[in-house]
Amino acid sequence: MALDEAIYSRILEKKNALDKLRPFNRGALAKLQETFRVDLTYNSNAIEGNSLSLSETKLVLEEGVTVGGKSMKEHLEVTNHSKAIDFVESLVSKRNLEEIDVLNLHALILDRIDPENAGFYRRGAVRISGTTYTPPSPAKVPALMREAYALLKTKGGEPIETAAKIHQKFVDIHPFIDGNGRTARLIVNLYLMRNGYPPVVILRAERKKYINMIAKSRAENDITPFLNFLAKAVERSLDIYLDSLGKNPxxxxxxxxxxxxxxxxxxxxxxxxxxxxxxxxxxxxxxxxxxxxxxxxxxxxxxxxx
Ligand SMILES: Nc1ncnc2c1ncn2[C@@H]1O[C@H](COP(=O)(O)OP(=O)(O)OP(=O)(O)O)[C@@H](O)[C@H]1O
Ligand SMILES: [Mg+2]
CATH class of the missing domain: 1.10.238 (Recoverin; domain 1)
Structure with missing residues (x-):
């Protein structure tokens, strides 16, 4: 496998330690899930350009308040993303994932922001700002997405590797006019959680690296760069979960x-x-x-x- 061996053996060890702690302490797990909701919403939206800070995102989600000077759209991006996380959680135990699940997820991301496009593949060309890469023409999107759905159904193998491939395929196809990155990051989490891993957060602070690793993996036609990047996020989550759910060492x-x-x-x-x-x-x-x-x-x- 392409995954760096040192990282991978640490991940397996930590995953094993985490599994030994099941069933998890309910209170501690609920707290982790709430933190994850705020962290993922903040970081994923910030990567996309949303200007709300972590504490403002937390206020909007937990207190239902609005932040002065921030647009309606930015607030909707926060609340929509949180609903999208609820939806992802509801899909974790669903027997089979289908195209409609992904379209419904995207519909939540752009709900009331872009009703024309929410839940629909793009009907025109799309450009990714800051890159020279041109995604495939819209006519090719549905057929190409079938490859992504096939990956989503994959059982067996190393889930982190499959999750990385799903993400890469998704952003390379760029099936939607907007919201591709946010949807792709949620699907990565869906796949990881369906396969017994804790959810991961790609940080705002590592946006540049994230974008570079996507470009590198495509240029080299090899998932290794993005996979190792994702694996570090997985290890970070395992550390957080072990810290909170484990006993004091x-x-x-x-x-x-x-x-x-x-x-x-x-x-x-x-x-x-x-x-x-x-x-x-x-x-x-x-x-x-x-x-x-x-x-x-x-x-x-x-x-x-x-
Ligand atoms: N060179 C690239 N090739 C393919 N995909 C890329 C490339 N650079 C970035 N991306 C992906 O495209 C996303 C941006 O696409 P889009 O604007 O549709 O998504 P978004 O959710 O609105 O924004 P963001 O993904 O920035 O949150 C990035 O987050 C990243 O996942
Ligand atoms: Mg965008």
């Missing part, structure tokens, strides 16, 4: 310490075996397995006297 015991308090008399080696084979709720930090008192107690209770 201080609450974890080394297996040697766990062995000392084991009621069933498990040795460090036996605990290590249980951890490696996934039988006990242990989490890997770097190269070492660790476990909480609760996870140890739970396993010991279930296996008392055996």
């Amino acid at each position: 201080g609450e974890y015991l080394e297996l040697a310490e766990a062995a000392k308090i084991s009621k069933n008399g498990y040795s460090q080696e036996y605990l290590s075996l249980l951890a490696r084979t996934g039988k006990i709720g242990a989490v890997k930090f770097g190269r070492n397995w660790k476990i909480t008192k609760e996870a140890l107690g739970k396993y010991e209770k279930e296996h008392a006297g055996s």
Whole structure:
């Protein structure tokens, strides 16, 4: 695979640690989801040129207020994007994704901003400001988009790689007159979440890199540059999720310490075996397995006297 091995092995390790924390603490998860909503809305809209700051975006979404001096359109971009996130969340567990799901998503992005085009492929040529790339003619869009929908249906393989390919295909086709970037970034999140990853935020601060990696991947006809860029965003999200959903690292015991308090008399080696084979709720930090008192107690209770 094209994904940088060092990043990929860290991602797998962190994803594994995160999965061990399931089912997640509901309160902590709700908080993460709310933060994600504001962060993604702010950053994705700012990449597109919206001038609301992070705190203004938060105010609009959480307090329902309007910000003085900002246009109706900029406010609609914020509230529409938040509704689009709700819609994406509703699609995470849908059995099959279809063209209509993507059109509905785009319809939310441009709702009441450009009713003529919201939810419809473009009928004319489109240019991407700041680039020399000319997307395909409108007549070719529906057929080309079928390739994007085929990718969206992909099961198996590394989800980050497929997500990167979907994004690339989408922005290369540029199916809509406007809102392509915002829609593409939401679809990346949809695909990642459908495949067990936390959602990702491409930051306003890395806009230049983001645009450059898109151009590089197309020029080289190789997803590697954009894929590695996206993978860094995935790792960042995993770190945030682990931080919020994981126990304090201080609450974890080394297996040697766990062995000392084991009621069933498990040795460090036996605990290590249980951890490696996934039988006990242990989490890997770097190269070492660790476990909480609760996870140890739970396993010991279930296996008392055996
Ligand atoms: N050279 C390029 N080739 C293809 N796509 C590109 C290129 N440069 C940027 N893009 C994509 O096109 C998007 C801009 O397209 P468009 O204006 O339709 O979307 P938007 O949602 O309104 O804006 P934005 O994507 O900036 O938020 C960028 O965000 C990026 O995803
Ligand atoms: Mg635009």
